[in-house]
Amino acid sequence: MITEFSKKMIIKSAQKAKYRFQKTPEASLKENYGIYIHVPFxxxxxxxxxxxxxxxxxxxxxxxxxxxxHEIRQKDISGKPSWIYFGGGTPNVLSIEELQKIINTLQEKVKLTEIGIEVLPELINTDYISDLKSIGFTRISFGIQSLHENILKNNNRIYSNPDKIYELVEAAKKNDFWVNIDVIVGLPGQSGETFLEDIKQILKFQPSQIATYPYLFFKNVTAVSDMSDKRQFELMEEAGKLLKDYHRKCIWIFSKEDKISDLARDELIYDYVGFGPGACSTYGKWKIVNPELDIYLNNYRNNVNYSLVALKNNKSNDWRQFARMINDLKCYTDKKNYPAYLNLFIGILKLSGYSKNNVLTKKGLLFAHKITKSLVESLPSPIRNTSFIENYAEYKNAL
Ligand SMILES: C[S@@+](CC[C@H](N)C(=O)[O-])C[C@H]1O[C@@H](n2cnc3c(N)ncnc32)[C@H](O)[C@@H]1O
Ligand code: SF4
Known part of the structure; x- marks a missing residue:
């Protein structure tokens, strides 16, 4: 009942957002912010x-x-950002020269910092990895999802042989990269056994971090999972037992070191500015989503800057803070930062056995899994779901 109530509150507060297609509000970002580059191919x-x-x-x-x-040159960013991350789509469809051009352009404005990239393994070789290092990348995330060829084939995904992945991960480690591997639990066609076989194999690769994402369902995808939330959670617990040198740092993340990298979590904490079509930003009182590629290119052609803009709302911020806390496996009241209703709710969680000594219990972990999943699945994306766009006719006209 508590889980259902929390889900309802989170979904309700998240889905209040309405976006307007309008001129992008100015940003002046100097410190404590992240930079996200979206490569939509x-x-x-x-x-x-x-x-x-x-x-x-x-x-x-x-x-x-x-x-x-052009978009990067136009933005008022300076200082040293906390992180820079290239996501997608598939950022490694770009050549090293192209990635270097982007980094050089960023460097005209900001000091470089940790730079991360997510890659689809089959498209690259070990030279590409050392070249990434030489142009400034420090973190790499390999999208594996599953090591089973038939499961990937059924999900229309390009497969990589585990030997190839091992070779790439070794090259990344030799080049001093901090290495993450993404797997999904609950993919259509995947069983508990195949998932745990993957975990055992990935353990041999010894990455710095393993992200075990539950299969998240969105309206714009065709694949449907037949695994329950609870079964996904149990399998993550099983994985945790196999990953002996790793510690569960966040609800879906197992890491060897204290340092973790989780963009979804960072998005709950930092202001950040996103570049590229479909990229999200959050700064000042705004949440912004860049338009899809055709409108994005029209912006450039006509030297204008239109995007989808929403006002942040306090209630959804409260629930985001709460979601961030339980994502970090903690649960405590905080009179300074949380409103009374949230502190009361956290008190009820404690009394009901969801937390002990400010940390989530096993019951609390399952709760955090379900709530985080609902939050991510319900985040309003005006690109995925155009009903979040108040003046959709204007947006459509711009296409
Ligand atoms: C943009 S992709 C990573 C880069 C590259 N395109 C790739 O697929 O390897 C980012 C990550 O999102 C995760 N992902 C994609 N769809 C998902 C879904 N429906 N549920 C959970 N995780 C998902 C995958 O783990 C994937 O590695
Ligand atoms: S998960 Fe597949 S479709 Fe999605 S960004 Fe990666 S390669 Fe592209």
Missing amino acids: CIKKCSFCPFYKEIFRKERKNYYLEALL
Whole structure:
């Protein structure tokens, strides 16, 4: 009942957001912020993936790059950002020279910091990895999802042989990269056994971190999972027992060191500015989503800057703070930062056995899993679901 109540509150507060297609509010970001670069191209579209992307075409990519560099030059960013992250889509469809151009353009404005990139393993070799290092990347995330060829094939995803992945991970470690591996639990066609076999294999790769994401369902994907939330959670617990040198730092993340990297969590904490079509930003009192590629290119062509803009709302901020706390496996009242209703709710959680000594109990962990899943699945994306756009006719006209 408590879980259902929390889910309802979180979904209700998140879905209040309404976006307007309008001129992008100015940002002046100098400290304590992140930079996200969205590369919206993939060679093939996986049937489970909700992220904004289109099939790679060279001409579109070239025009995108021109527009992206222009967008970076226009923004008032300076100082040293806390992080820079290249996500997608598939950032490694770009050549080293193209990635270097983006980094050089960022460097015209900001001091470089930790730079992360997510990669689809099959498209790269070990030289690409050392070249990434030489142009400034320090963190790499390999998208594995599953090591079973038939499961990936059924989900329209490009497969990589485990030997190849091992070779790439070794190269990344030799080049001093901090290495993450993403797997999904609950993919259509995946069983508990195949997931745990993957974990045992990945353990041999010894990455710095393993992210075990539950299969998240969004309206714009076709794949449907037949695994319950509870079963996903049990399998993560089983994985945790196998991952002996790793510690569970966040609800879905097992890490060897104290340092963790989780963009979804960072998004709950930091202001950040996103570049590229479909990229999200949050700064000042705004939440902003860049338009899809055609409108993004029109912006560039016509030297204007229109995006989808919403006002942050206090209640959804409260619940985001709460979600961040339980994502970090903690649960405590905080009179200074939380409103009374939230502190009361956290008190009830404690009395009901969800937390002890400010830390989530096993019952609390299952709760955190379900709540975090609901939060991520309900985040209003005006690109995925245009009903969140107040003046959709204007947006459509711009296409
Ligand atoms: C943009 S992809 C990573 C880069 C590259 N395109 C790839 O697929 O390897 C980011 C991550 O999102 C996760 N992901 C994608 N769709 C998901 C879903 N429906 N549920 C949970 N995680 C998902 C995957 O673990 C994936 O590695
Ligand atoms: S999971 Fe990665 S490769 Fe697959 S469609 Fe999504 S972004 Fe592209």
